[in-house]
Amino acid sequence: MNRYFYYHVFYIGMMNVMLFVPFILIQNRFNGAVSGILLSIAIGTVMSIGTIRSYRQFPEMGLPEILKRFMPPWLVAVMLYLSSLLWLGGAVIVTYTFSQTIGMFFNPDMNHYQFLLLVIVASVFAGSRSTRTVQFANEILFWLCLPFLVFILAKALTNPYMSWDAVRVVAGYVSEFPSFKVLAAATFFFTGYLNLTLFNRLFPANFRINHLWAIPLLGAFFGFVSFFIPIGLHGTVGVEQYVYVWSVTADSMFLKYGFIQRVLFLFLIMFTLLSLMFMMNVFHASMEYIKASHPRSKPQPEQVPVPKTNWLLCSVFGALCFLFSLWANQGRSQWATGAWLSVRFLFEIMSFILIVVLAIIEKRRAATRPHSPPSSASSGQ
Amino acid sequence: MKRIVLALIACVLASGCGMKDIDKRFYVVTTGIDMTDNPEKPYRISLRLAITAARVESGSSRTEIQTVDAPSIAEGVRLLKSHVDKELEFGHCRMFILGKSLLEKATPETMSWFSRRRDIQMISYFGVGEPDALAVLKVEPKSERYPGNALFLSFGNEGTESPYTITTFLFDLVRKIKERGIDPILPIIRAHNRTYVIDKSVVANKQGQRLFLSAEETQLFKMTSADSSKSELVLPMEDGTRVVMYVSQIRTKVRISAGDAPTVRLKIKVSGVLEESAPELLEKDWHGLEQRMGQRFSKQVEELLVKLRDADADPYGFGLRYLAQHFGKDKEFKAWEASYPEAKFQVSTDVRITGPGVIR
Structure with missing residues (x-):
């Protein structure tokens, strides 16, 4: 079961490219990006491990069920709507960036709404499945991505044109203090643990997530790799001019003996898969939150066939993606991404505090329960 | 199911435009x-x-x-x-x-x-x-x-x-x-x-x-900057013949010391086999030949470096190396720019001849 948790940690770590995280960090490479990444390792680790430990108090429960134990239904509904709105924001931005990137590098003559339609149809279908199906789909997509990831990383790190001097020069700016925006972007590498809010429903009651030491290592690895490899290949100054910085970085690598010369195409395939994975998870989580906001709803993680509500909700999400891309252009989507990352960071801190507080309350309740009413203790046995 | 199929067909049709x-x-x-x-x-x-x-x-x-x-x-x-x-x-x-x-x-x-x-x-x-x-x-x-x-x-x-x-x-x-x-x-x-x-x-x-x-300078640059093997090391002898060594491996290390006039130290390690030489020359004085080749190569590289320095050109990236080595920022780079025209170069080459080829 451990692996189902770590798939999320992995793909969120890789997903950052689609949300302009490297771009934001690189814009601030002389103003605290390095220290921002270092600080985010500490923040991300504390939040991940704190959340994981808190969820141990709530076996087989997702966020909606936990909230319902402590709060009135209307408050729960408001909170669930807000959090699904937040995650949908991410999905909307990713669909837009994805259709732009693919349109730019695969076929610029094609109308990019067609790409959007393709990816939205796929995401609506994938997101509306049952939670168990989504969990298994994550596994399949992850293993499809991994060979590409390993190959591109190996290609980058063994590249003779990689300038380690440039990397060292930028690393020398470690003493600058990071801004809030940088910190918000850098902590995104660690956001994968938040899948617990939904997928904790599927973990059996006595299950504990192991290898927690891997979380800071993975987050730091993805953070440093996505920040430093573009700098090594495009220099400390030249790197700032690229908007799609990782697409250009992948294009700067060369396959001498492949069927194709441009690593770019492998990279784009990997990001098609990762975007689909992200969209699927976000659509699914938002859908489940909205369904759970109904006071009488019960979580049904293995419901087959899926009800009409799933289709309906996911189609609405898909329509939102379309509406965003009508409004957005490159500048606006960059602004929206920056704003979204900051809001997400604040939201993450608040939800971390909330879940820790709720876990402490739950622990006290559990500690007092066997003593006070003897009847409930006997019924528990 | 029917609806999914219809949606997929629509996608396939849509992607037909824009292709040439x-x-x-x-x-x-x-x-x-x-x-x-x-x-x-x-x-x-x-x-x-x-x-x-x-x-x-x-x-x-x-x-x-x-x-x-x-x-x-x-x-x-x-x-x-x-x-x-x-x-x-x-x-x-x-x-x-x-x-x-x-x-x-x-x-x-x-x-x-x-x-x-x-x-x-x-x-x-x-x-x-x-x-x-x-x-x-x-x-x-x-x-x-x-x-x-x-x-x-x-x-x-x-x-x-x-x-x-x-x-x-x-x-x-x-x-x-x-x-x-x-x-x-x-x-x-x-x-x-x-x-x-x-x-x-x-x-x-x-x-x-x-x-x-020139072509010779380009070769020197490529050998020392990109560790490019499959090149040659030449030593003209007093009697007019030339000793030519095929370079199978070359490694260059650059260190730059700080100071008013920075010193750039290049340590080059070359190894290879002789491709052209007078018979039995190597057996007479193996180590001496290595040393003479190394000295000549160092001198050539140093001349190239001085030429580049005098033209205020830095294709090796000494400035970047200097910044990387000293974790420098804007101030250090200004200092480097000012002092580069007076920079000194020390090149030492360690030549290893692994053998005279197939014949003696």
Whole structure:
């Protein structure tokens, strides 16, 4: 079961490219990006491990069920709507960036709404499945991505044109203090643990997530790799001019003996898969939150066939993606991404505090329960 | 299920637009850009277009060249579209040749067209055409199997592995134009009968000056900057014969000490076998020969470094190395810029001759 948790940690770590995280960090490479990444390792680790430990108090429960134990239904509904709105924001931005990137590098003559339609149809279908199906789909997509990831990383790190001097020069700016925006972007590498809010429903009651030491290592690895490899290949100054910085970085690598010369195409395939994975998870989580906001709803993680509500909700999400891309252009989507990352960071801190507080309350309740009413203790046995 | 199938069919139909068949495209294989004397249309853009053929064999490649003068590169390419009957496609253009005249007047902004176009590969090769780009484009090598591949194979150790040929990719050129403490270097491509000669190079410094390196200097640079083996070490003897060593491995380490006048230390380790020498020369004085070769090589490298320093050019990236070594920032870079003209160089070469080849 451990692996189902770590798939999320992995793909969120890789997903950052689609949300302009490297771009934001690189814009601030002389103003605290390095220290921002270092600080985010500490923040991300504390939040991940704190959340994981808190969820141990709530076996087989997702966020909606936990909230319902402590709060009135209307408050729960408001909170669930807000959090699904937040995650949908991410999905909307990713669909837009994805259709732009693919349109730019695969076929610029094609109308990019067609790409959007393709990816939205796929995401609506994938997101509306049952939670168990989504969990298994994550596994399949992850293993499809991994060979590409390993190959591109190996290609980058063994590249003779990689300038380690440039990397060292930028690393020398470690003493600058990071801004809030940088910190918000850098902590995104660690956001994968938040899948617990939904997928904790599927973990059996006595299950504990192991290898927690891997979380800071993975987050730091993805953070440093996505920040430093573009700098090594495009220099400390030249790197700032690229908007799609990782697409250009992948294009700067060369396959001498492949069927194709441009690593770019492998990279784009990997990001098609990762975007689909992200969209699927976000659509699914938002859908489940909205369904759970109904006071009488019960979580049904293995419901087959899926009800009409799933289709309906996911189609609405898909329509939102379309509406965003009508409004957005490159500048606006960059602004929206920056704003979204900051809001997400604040939201993450608040939800971390909330879940820790709720876990402490739950622990006290559990500690007092066997003593006070003897009847409930006997019924528990 | 029916609805899903319908949706999928709709997607398949939708993707049909915007595609253009392969036989309605002209593949550009080499692009050349020169400067004209006309101030209103300063750029001369020449494209070498592949004529697609069913059979692939040596010498069967056929190409056609289109040239136009225009006020900017982008406009020139648009204008050229009206000269041809098929859509121009740059996705396979892996060679860009800048005319010598362009190199003298070009600004970094000239390069932005190349890095802005999404279909131009960041891994395409850049070179300087002598006397101009068009002359290089007009060469039709006999050995070409498919259009343009003679030039592609010349670079990046893909075909020939010449110690004289510097390889510069687009992304490398762009970063070195912008980077502090390193200057771009480009190979010079000359047209010679029906083939190309690529043995010299040119360094462009940040002040807009150009320093041309001879073939020997280019080889020295490539050996010491890119650890490029398959090159040679030569020692002329007193009796007029030459001892030539084939370099199978070369490693260069650069350390820069801080101070008012920085000292750049290059430690070079070379090993290889003798390819040409007088008989039994090696057996008489193995170590002495190694030392003499090393000393001569160090002296050559030092002369090259001094020449580069005096021209205020830094293709090795000593400035960047200096910053990296001392975790320097703006202040340190200013200090380096001021002190580079007085920098001292110490080159020491450790030559290991592994053997005299197959014969004694």
